[in-house]
Amino acid sequence: MFSVRKKLNNSTKARDPLNTFQKTLTSNGLLLDRGITSTLQINIGHLCNLACKHCHVEAGPGRQEVMSRQTMDDVIHFARNNSFSVIDITGGAPEIVPDIAYLLENLCPLASKIMMRSNLVALLEGNSGKLLDLCQQLKIALVVSFPSTNRGQADAQRGEGVWDKSISMLKKLNGLGYGLKGTGLDLYLVSNPAGAFLPVDQCTAERKFKGDLARKWGIEFTALYTFANIPLGRFKKWLEKSGNYDAYMQKLRSSFNPETVEGLMCRSLINISWDGYLYDCDFNMAAGLPYSGEPVHISEIKVLENGAPVMTDDYCFACTAGTGFT
Numbered sequence: 001m002f003s004v005r006k007k008l009n010n011s012t013k014a015r016d017p018l019n020t021f022q023k024t025l026t027s028n029g030l031l032l033d034r035g036i037t038s039t040l041q042i043n044i045g046h047l048c049n050l051a052c053k054h055c056h057v058e059a060g061p062g063r064q065e066v067m068s069r070q071t072m073d074d075v076i077h078f079a080r081n082n083s084f085s086v087i088d089i090t091g092g093a094p095e096i097v098p099d100i101a102y103l104l105e106n107l108c109p110l111a112s113k114i115m116m117r118s119n120l121v122a123l124l125e126g127n128s129g130k131l132l133d134l135c136q137q138l139k140i141a142l143v144v145s146f147p148s149t150n151r152g153q154a155d156a157q158r159g160e161g162v163w164d165k166s167i168s169m170l171k172k173l174n175g176l177g178y179g180l181k182g183t184g185l186d187l188y189l190v191s192n193p194a195g196a197f198l199p200v201d202q203c204t205a206e207r208k209f210k211g212d213l214a215r216k217w218g219i220e221f222t223a224l225y226t227f228a229n230i231p232l233g234r235f236k237k238w239l240e241k242s243g244n245y246d247a248y249m250q251k252l253r254s255s256f257n258p259e260t261v262e263g264l265m266c267r268s269l270i271n272i273s274w275d276g277y278l279y280d281c282d283f284n285m286a287a288g289l290p291y292s293g294e295p296v297h298i299s300e301i302k303v304l305e306n307g308a309p310v311m312t313d314d315y316c317f318a319c320t321a322g323t324g325f326t
């Protein structure tokens with residue numbers, strides 16, 4: 001069983017071995033390496049119908065990158081050869097990737113929990129009715145972006161009119177049984193701050209979201225996840241443009257909590273990019289920092305080894321700030 005251990009050697013790899021995150025781990029006597037990999041996260045494309053201001057992938061309508069059927073087959077083969085308890089499909093907007101139904105149907109027997117990320121709005125478009133039926137039938141858990149119960153804040157981050165469409169879709173999902181107790185159809189909401197500050201405590205935020213959504217719109221959901229914005233991609237550009245980058249990084253560094261390191265998702269998750277390459281997490285994927293430091297394609301690897309070092313850079317401080325991002 002994997003656990004955080006005191007630093008025994010210098011094996012934790014980093015793009016810059018002297019990056020501040022690495023130094024902070026070392027000064028706290030910590031080593032960040034991989035344990036049993038129980039979650040397979042698949043980023044199936046950067047194509048999205050929205051272009052949110054905080055997106056670390058810089059997904060949007062103009063992006064062409066989507067996973068091919070061949071790469072999907074490689075991923076399915078990889079999932080068969082390894083034992084994952086959770087498979088997490090993200091993007092971009094997975095809902096609008098061609099062959100998403102093929103991927104879901106083939107992955108479903110291979111893990112006890114399959115999750116699909118959604119921005120909610122994409123589920124209202126095109127052929128999404130059939131996809132929702134399939135998700136319901138396969139009991140795919142939906143993890144949906146819903147940054148705020150405040151229309152103005154949410155629209156400022158995600159685009160004009162997105163909040164109203166999101167509320168409509170949440171009602172529709174409740175109508176299908178998503179988010180309701182006893183249905184086995186999990187509906188998780190994801191919230192992130194509108195600017196260069198840390199999120200409020202997850203339990204407090206969940207109580208507020210549950211109360212507001214139930215009282216004002218009769219909406220229920222399973223649980224809320226809150227996370228800090230990662231200083232990468234579009235959010236990093238905004239931080240730099242607005243003159244907030246240094247102050248935000250300083251806030252993340254000064255909020256470093258060594259207690260979060262044991263539960264970091266990179267210890268138990270492997271990420272596969274739309275073109276089939278391996279990364280320790282979706283953030284390293286967005287930053288172009290590959291698993292093990294060298295590009296490794298899914299078709300070249302059969303099983304994952306425990307104990308491999310995790311690649312790090314200074315944006316990792318967003319995962320260890322406050323109560324952390326696990």
Ligand code: SF4
Pocket residue numbers: 264265266267280281282283284310311312313315316317319
């Ligand atoms: S960004 Fe977070 S999840 Fe990714 S390697 Fe760094 S600490 Fe781990």
